[in-house]
Amino acid sequence: MTRAAPIPAAARAILDGDRRALARVISQIEDRDPTAAPITRALYPRTHAVPVVGVTGPLGVGKSSLINLLVGRLRALDRTVGIVAVDPSSPYSGGSVLGDRIRLDRPAGDGGVYFRSMASRGEAGGIAAATREVTRVLDAAGFDVVIVETVGSGQVDVAVRDVATTSVVVLVPHLGDEVQTLKAGLFEIADVFCVNKADLPGADLARRDLAELVRLGAGRAGWTPRVVSTSTTQPAGIDELWENIEAHEKFLDDSGQRPLEERRRLSSEIVELVRERVGRRLSDRLERDPSLRGLLDEVVARRIDPRTAAERLDRPGPPR
Amino acid sequence: MTRAAPIPAAARAILDGDRRALARVISQIEDRDPTAAPITRALYPRTHAVPVVGVTGPLGVGKSSLINLLVGRLRALDRTVGIVAVDPSSPYSGGSVLGDRIRLDRPAGDGGVYFRSMASRGEAGGIAAATREVTRVLDAAGFDVVIVETVGSGQVDVAVRDVATTSVVVLVPHLGDEVQTLKAGLFEIADVFCVNKADLPGADLARRDLAELVRLGAGRAGWTPRVVSTSTTQPAGIDELWENIEAHEKFLDDSGQRPLEERRRLSSEIVELVRERVGRRLSDRLERDPSLRGLLDEVVARRIDPRTAAERLDRPGPPR
Numbered sequence: 001m002t003r004a005a006p007i008p009a010a011a012r013a014i015l016d017g018d019r020r021a022l023a024r025v026i027s028q029i030e031d032r033d034p035t036a037a038p039i040t041r042a043l044y045p046r047t048h049a050v051p052v053v054g055v056t057g058p059l060g061v062g063k064s065s066l067i068n069l070l071v072g073r074l075r076a077l078d079r080t081v082g083i084v085a086v087d088p089s090s091p092y093s094g095g096s097v098l099g100d101r102i103r104l105d106r107p108a109g110d111g112g113v114y115f116r117s118m119a120s121r122g123e124a125g126g127i128a129a130a131t132r133e134v135t136r137v138l139d140a141a142g143f144d145v146v147i148v149e150t151v152g153s154g155q156v157d158v159a160v161r162d163v164a165t166t167s168v169v170v171l172v173p174h175l176g177d178e179v180q181t182l183k184a185g186l187f188e189i190a191d192v193f194c195v196n197k198a199d200l201p202g203a204d205l206a207r208r209d210l211a212e213l214v215r216l217g218a219g220r221a222g223w224t225p226r227v228v229s230t231s232t233t234q235p236a237g238i239d240e241l242w243e244n245i246e247a248h249e250k251f252l253d254d255s256g257q258r259p260l261e262e263r264r265r266l267s268s269e270i271v272e273l274v275r276e277r278v279g280r281r282l283s284d285r286l287e288r289d290p291s292l293r294g295l296l297d298e299v300v301a302r303r304i305d306p307r308t309a310a311e312r313l314d315r316p317g318p319p320r
Numbered sequence: 321m322t323r324a325a326p327i328p329a330a331a332r333a334i335l336d337g338d339r340r341a342l343a344r345v346i347s348q349i350e351d352r353d354p355t356a357a358p359i360t361r362a363l364y365p366r367t368h369a370v371p372v373v374g375v376t377g378p379l380g381v382g383k384s385s386l387i388n389l390l391v392g393r394l395r396a397l398d399r400t401v402g403i404v405a406v407d408p409s410s411p412y413s414g415g416s417v418l419g420d421r422i423r424l425d426r427p428a429g430d431g432g433v434y435f436r437s438m439a440s441r442g443e444a445g446g447i448a449a450a451t452r453e454v455t456r457v458l459d460a461a462g463f464d465v466v467i468v469e470t471v472g473s474g475q476v477d478v479a480v481r482d483v484a485t486t487s488v489v490v491l492v493p494h495l496g497d498e499v500q501t502l503k504a505g506l507f508e509i510a511d512v513f514c515v516n517k518a519d520l521p522g523a524d525l526a527r528r529d530l531a532e533l534v535r536l537g538a539g540r541a542g543w544t545p546r547v548v549s550t551s552t553t554q555p556a557g558i559d560e561l562w563e564n565i566e567a568h569e570k571f572l573d574d575s576g577q578r579p580l581e582e583r584r585r586l587s588s589e590i591v592e593l594v595r596e597r598v599g600r601r602l603s604d605r606l607e608r609d610p611s612l613r614g615l616l617d618e619v620v621a622r623r624i625d626p627r628t629a630a631e632r633l634d635r636p637g638p639p640r
Contacts (some may be wrong), residue, residue, distance in 0.1 A: 036629055044625035057380070129626070211637060259620070266619050268604050273630030275599040282591050299586050300579070305364035306449070306586060307357050310593030 008104065011042035014141050021115065022141050026084075029133050030118050032276075043140035049262070051249045054164025056150045058187070059119055061170045062196045063149055065232035067243075068105055069226050071113055074145055079163045080112040082138030085149040089292045100231055127157040129272040132265065135163065141320045162268045165261065166248045168241070170211075173202035188215070191224045191248045194241055196230035223251055282313065331362035334461050339434065342461050344402075349436050350452050352596075360453055363448065363460035369582070371569045374484025376509070377442045381490045382516045386561075391433055393558050394465055400432040402458030405469040406451055417543045428442045433529035436496055447594040448479040452585065455483065481509045484586045485581065486568045488561070490514045491530075493522035507533070510545045514561055518549035540561055543571050602633065 013021035028036035055063050065081065106113050118127075120133065133148045150160050159185050160167050169190035193214070195207045210225045226244040230237035252258040285292045295312065298304040333341035367596035376382050387403065394401050426433050438447075438454065445552070455466045470480050489510035515527045531547045546564040550557035572578040606612045615632065618624040621632050 002377070040358055041625045045622045049621070058380075059377075133626075164587060177480045229401070263616065263620050266601070268618055269626045269627050270616070270619065271599050271602050271606065271631065273604055273626060274593045277630065277634045278598045279591050279595040286587050286591065296583065296587055299590065300583050302365045302367070305361045306453075306589045306593060308361060309590050310597065311592065314597045315592045 006040045008038050011039045011140075014039070014043065014137065016048060016225060017111075017142060022114070022137065023116070024138055026116055026118070026134050028068075029130050032043060032130070036133075040137060043137055043315055047136045047139040049258075050144060052135045052139075052146045052148060052164045054148045054150065054160035054167040055170060055246055056160045056167065057170035057194075061172045063170050066170060066194065066196055066230060066238075067147055067149055069230075069232055069235055069238045070147070072105065073242050075110065077104070077242075079144040080142065081145050081147060082135075082141065082143035083113070083147045083149065084131060084134050084138065085115070085117040096267060099114070114138065114141075128162045128189055129269045129276065130205070131163050132269050144237075154215050162265050162272075165252060165258070166191045166245050168192045168194050168245065170196050172197045173200045173206040187225070190221060192241070192244045193225055193227045194237075195227065195229045196215070196232065198231045199234060199235060203229060220259055222255055223237045223248065223257075327362045328358050331359045331460075334359070334363065335366060335432075337462060338430075342434065342457065343436070345457055346436055346438070346454050349457070352450070356453075359394050360560060361416045367417055367456045367459040369578075370464060371461075371565070372455045372466045372468060372484045373565055374470065374480035374487040375490060375563055376469045376487065377490035377514075381492045383490050384553050386490060386514065386516055386550060386558075387469055389465055389550075389552055389555055389558045390467070390562060392425065395430065395432055396428070397562075399464040400462065400467050401467060402455075402461065402463035402568060403433075403435045403467045403469065404451060404454050404458070405437040406447060412461070413544065414512050433459075434458065448482045449589045449596065451483050452589050465618070482592075485572060485578070486511045486565050488514050490516050490564065491526070492517045493520045493526040504552060507545070511543060512561070512564045513545055513547045514557075515549045516552065517546065518551045519554060523549060541577055542575055543568065543577075552640050605630045 005047050009016075010021050010025060025036055025039050027033075028241065029040065053065055057063055064085075071081050071083065116134070118131065129146060131211055134149060138146045148160065167293055169187050169192070171193065173195065181186065193210050195210065197203065198207075207227055207229050214225050214227060226247065227246050228237055228241045230241055282292075286296055287293070293312070295304070295309055299306055327335075330341050330345060333346065343500065345356055345359050347353075349360065377383055384405075391401050391403065410495055436454070438451065451468060455468060458466045468480065468483050487509050489512070491513065493515065513522055513530050517523065518527075527547055529550050533547050534547060546567065548557055548561045548564055558563055572581065606616055612633070615624070615629055619629050621628055
């Protein structure tokens with residue numbers, strides 16, 4: 001047993017509900033600022049394993065409006081909600097594109113909701129690790145439910161499984177043939193499918209189609225993904241959406257899957273953090289260290305191929 | 321100067337135009353099979369730095385149809401084309417979702433076109449490295465132009481800059497508000513913007529809007545992104561699209577940017593390859609090595625936080 005270190009003031013402030021302290025540490029995590037480390041370390045044992053709901057899906061399906069309504073539902077149930085939107089801004093500028101894109105329709109001064117967008121700096125894996133850290137800070141800050149919205153589709157969305165306890169995949173009836181082809185990939189991340197814009201033609205068909213696919217599929221570790229229809233223009237299905245999310249959370253507890261999933265996520269988070277450290281150090285040295293620059297010169301001159309260069313740089317050291 | 325090693329038979333076959341040998345080594349690269357290494361190593365000095373055109377954009381914008389027409393244009397110009405589509409299939413199953421999704425309208429037996437889809441196994445960074453290796457194999461195999469299609473949006477698409485010499489971002493007039501917010505991020509990857517479905521209402525506005533944004537933007541290293549309108553239903557703008565891609569390729573040569581960009585891409589590729597090696601080794605050891613499993617147990621029990629665990633695992637060794 002390690003003796004607990006004294007709690008830094010910022011961590012104490014976050015535990016006491018100080019929103020400015022919360023915002024500051026999230027920015028530090030976003031910036032990969034090492035001064036966040038003692039704070040997140042102190043908060044880690046003070047998390048409560050609250051539900052982390054990942055909401056993902058292609059562009060234009062209405063994820064933000066859906067989250068807005070879901071937050072309203074949760075507030076009506078007297079649950080507090082922390083939301084983090086991971087946005088698709090470029091790793092080159094490092095800037096956040098979306099800013100505070102979601103405009104939550106909340107009464108002024110509703111302290112039960114906290115929204116924050118995060119730029120997806122660096123790589124998909126590193127983003128997942130940073131996002132998980134933010135969800136834990138929100139958990140420690142006392143929110144009952146944490147929602148993570150990812151923008152776009154592809155790897156980043158798949159990474160939602162490394163972040164969320166329940167993953168909601170949002171689709172719309174007709175988004176082109178490409179979505180059809182995506183479905184198979186989405187099956188492995190979706191705990192709940194949400195067919196949004198249920199007022200559009202083809203919505204019933206899309207729902208039946210998905211339900212059929214779900215029925216045929218094996219289901220992940222004993223859970224058959226649920227299919228819910230929603231509409232945000234004439235709000236409908238939001239209660240059912242939340243009920244199905246809660247049903248999955250209950251399943252995680254009843255089946256004993258929760259600790260197994262948490263272990264898998266933590267393992268993947270640690271690996272990503274190490275990868276990120278190694279990558280950052282190496283990028284830096286390839287720029288500055290003359291011997292490494294010489295190696296890069298050889299690659300540029302086509303005398304050494306990139307794989308061989310990587311092998312030379314990756315001589316397994318002691319503990320790795 | 322290193323003495324050249326003897327060329328493996330498979331590499332020789334690829335240089336001689338053997339398509340089965342080509343297909344085999346691409347599968348090996350896709351599978352991260354180390355037996356590909358001597359082949360890609362032998363091919364590396366035999367590449368010609370052909371144009372690698374990345375085509376990216378959100379789901380449903382018609383990238384595949386556009387590429388189909390672009391290939392037709394290139395064949396009319398008597399250029400051979402190798403195409404690799406990086407698809408969004410899940411890293412969990414490892415299977416390719418799309419298969420041979422693009423149906424190229426080519427006369428039977430047109431040996432001047434080779435199409436291959438690649439599953440995006442593993443992480444975004446690793447995919448970029450593997451995709452670059454495939455583009456070089458296609459280059460060595462003698463194709464005049466290589467096209468890389470990425471599916472989805474977000475990190476994977478941003479990674480196209482680490483793969484392509486010219487990046488084409490495809491948009492459509494109205495894809496919802498979310499695309500608007502994406503634009504800023506896309507500006508940093510687009511050398512050419514393509515407003516597809518130019519027959520839809522709003523296309524002129526979208527084009528003017530983009531052109532205006534481009535005019536205001538600084539432009540990357542002396543290049544102002546071009547804006548082209550295309551239609552694939554009543555084919556239009558395809559010649560102009562190719563002309564603008566070529567204009568960018570010419571700019572890379574005239575401005576001296578090509579070697580700088582190539583150096584940047586190679587550096588990032590090497591870093592990703594090292595990261596991938598480190599991550600794979602560590603994931604493996606976290607499962608099997610009792611001391612590492614013990615560390616993970618401590619993290620799961622909330623006694624050690626993930627960052628601290630990552631620090632302990634990442635003790636900088638000799639050359640790194």
